[in-house]
Amino acid sequence: MIEAEEFETVAETTRPHRLQRVLVLVLIAALxxxxxxxxxxxLMKLMCFALFASAFNLLLGYxxxxxxxxxxxxxxxxxxxxxxxxVWEVTPELAILAGVGAALVLGLAMGLLAVRRQGIYFAxxxxxxxxxxxxxxxxxxxxxxxxxxxxxxRGRLFGLIDLSDSTVLYYVFAVVFVASIFxxxxxxxxxxxxxxxxxxxxxxxxxxxxxxxxxxxxxxxVLSAGFAGLAGGLKALLFQFATLTDVNWHxxxxxxxxxxxxxxxxxxxxxxxxxxxxxxxxxxxxTGFPVTTALGAxxxxxxxxxxxxxxxxxxxxxxxxxxx
Amino acid sequence: MTMIFGVPLVVLTGQLLIGLINGSFYALLSxxxxxxxxxxxxxxxxxxxxxxxxxxxxxxxxQYLGLGYWGALVLAPVIVGLVGALVERTMLRRLYDLDHLxxxxxxxxxALLLEGLFQHFFGSSGKPFSAPAEMKGILRTDFVTVxxxxxxxxxxxxxxxxxxxxxxEKTKIGSYLRAATEDSTxxxxxxxxxxxxxxxxxxxGCALAxxxxxxxxxxxxVSPTMGSNMxxxxxxxxxxxxxxxxxxxxxxxxxxxxxxxxxxxxYPEAANIVIFVIMAAVLMVRPAGLFGKEY
Numbered sequence: 001m002i003e004a005e006e007f008e009t010v011a012e013t014t015r016p017h018r019l020q021r022v023l024v025l026v027l028i029a030a031l032x033x034x035x036x037x038x039x040x041x042x043l044m045k046l047m048c049f050a051l052f053a054s055a056f057n058l059l060l061g062y063x064x065x066x067x068x069x070x071x072x073x074x075x076x077x078x079x080x081x082x083x084x085x086x087v088w089e090v091t092p093e094l095a096i097l098a099g100v101g102a103a104l105v106l107g108l109a110m111g112l113l114a115v116r117r118q119g120i121y122f123a124x125x126x127x128x129x130x131x132x133x134x135x136x137x138x139x140x141x142x143x144x145x146x147x148x149x150x151x152x153x154r155g156r157l158f159g160l161i162d163l164s165d166s167t168v169l170y171y172v173f174a175v176v177f178v179a180s181i182f183x184x185x186x187x188x189x190x191x192x193x194x195x196x197x198x199x200x201x202x203x204x205x206x207x208x209x210x211x212x213x214x215x216x217x218x219x220x221x222v223l224s225a226g227f228a229g230l231a232g233g234l235k236a237l238l239f240q241f242a243t244l245t246d247v248n249w250h251x252x253x254x255x256x257x258x259x260x261x262x263x264x265x266x267x268x269x270x271x272x273x274x275x276x277x278x279x280x281x282x283x284x285x286x287t288g289f290p291v292t293t294a295l296g297a298x299x300x301x302x303x304x305x306x307x308x309x310x311x312x313x314x315x316x317x318x319x320x321x322x323x324x
Numbered sequence: 325m326t327m328i329f330g331v332p333l334v335v336l337t338g339q340l341l342i343g344l345i346n347g348s349f350y351a352l353l354s355x356x357x358x359x360x361x362x363x364x365x366x367x368x369x370x371x372x373x374x375x376x377x378x379x380x381x382x383x384x385x386x387q388y389l390g391l392g393y394w395g396a397l398v399l400a401p402v403i404v405g406l407v408g409a410l411v412e413r414t415m416l417r418r419l420y421d422l423d424h425l426x427x428x429x430x431x432x433x434x435a436l437l438l439e440g441l442f443q444h445f446f447g448s449s450g451k452p453f454s455a456p457a458e459m460k461g462i463l464r465t466d467f468v469t470v471x472x473x474x475x476x477x478x479x480x481x482x483x484x485x486x487x488x489x490x491x492x493e494k495t496k497i498g499s500y501l502r503a504a505t506e507d508s509t510x511x512x513x514x515x516x517x518x519x520x521x522x523x524x525x526x527x528x529g530c531a532l533a534x535x536x537x538x539x540x541x542x543x544x545x546v547s548p549t550m551g552s553n554m555x556x557x558x559x560x561x562x563x564x565x566x567x568x569x570x571x572x573x574x575x576x577x578x579x580x581x582x583x584x585x586x587x588x589x590x591y592p593e594a595a596n597i598v599i600f601v602i603m604a605a606v607l608m609v610r611p612a613g614l615f616g617k618e619y
Contacts, residue, residue, distance in 0.1 A: 132600035292440030299433025
């Protein structure tokens, strides 16, 4: 039984504050001009992981379900997208669609099993199922084992727009990213999202109100898998390869850390967290300091000292100051 | 040559034995996980890392202090237990009042930290660790061929598993532990030092993982990633067996090890996923696990 009330989530108001609206517009504007100064590939990588973490947060932050197996959707979709581009030679939007479709199917299969257990068992089941998928990817011929799928071109979007130019690709990514985050925000604030949060707060009461809790959880799991798949597909399109790294359990751990560090249960949290973790990884890669150790240490510090995450802590301070 | 289901008997018993050895590790590790979870309500993700730490400590004791296998078998689990106690005293204890998921996340971070450190200082390649000289031989009979060391692993793990069971079920300190599992506040009111009991339990669980690590060192190579590969399988074992019962954890460990060994004979491609498939099947038929009480 998961005691969700102990989860330090951040309550969100349904209607966005005026300040928030302005902030969002400023951020979108920044997204449009940033590639003038920052290397676009890095920004696109950040967007992939920010979307991945947001998808994960949809499940943990709003559904209260900790999945340790999201790498399966991310990496599974990356493989499907890469395979569609390389072998079927379809246009990139169809390839991404194939990736998302694969993630949805995988999410449905894993979700059906996982929602049968709760709390920590849910986490262990998702981890084990994702590991099973990892072994499948290790042995299946179409993934090409240790080599992965590589050596394909990005193709032309809708058969028209050439994506080999990274500036063009950047704006495609930006549109998809903003639309996806908006979609997640809409889901969270829809009646469905409200019921999901009610289940997180008090599952027994939701059951007694007549909601079929397992179906709502499964729905959240599949949606989250779909968005994680979108992120994985975009990553495969960006780097033009799909490898075992994307389905490895380390990837599932990284996405948890991004969400935890940024703030569980807020829209901005996972984006901030993903930005920090990716930047940290990029920085450490140049110093030779072991990345895994740094991530582990960050995990420990987050869990022990600030469970609200950066965005959550910021909001908490703000709220405390508002009502003395 | 005797054949069973078209497979030579020696091959079959050989794989059965390998299964039994893997099962020994599964049993030892899921037992430790169950003991810790029973009292602390923490799923110790770092259990695999402590298993790795046990193997590495044994290797380092041999490498730097010239200590032999038997010395390491005694000393390494003690050291691992002390590390566990330190972790519990300084950090883990702050998380007891929170959602159980935080305990899982904390120990996950700890596992990453340890794995990363060992990878940094000792590299990813495995370190060889040899079995004691008196156990180098092979025992041959008509129907089975056993390297003596592997036989020893099975015997040792059985002894440790049932020793632990007896400690918890038959002794006074075990009765404190069982009582604290039921209601720790009440037990504390009777004057039992529950915080100390929690520390000891975590240390003991970690030491069990350390024993498994030393036993495993001569069979598998000592490498930083040996723990993370193991812990995911152990989680599947624990989902199948449920963490509610000590004997259940032991039995499921051996059982799944043997099933895995047999799968290697009849359908080798599926050998490394068979435990996960069984887990999925159990979830469909009996979601609470074979011996499970749902928490």
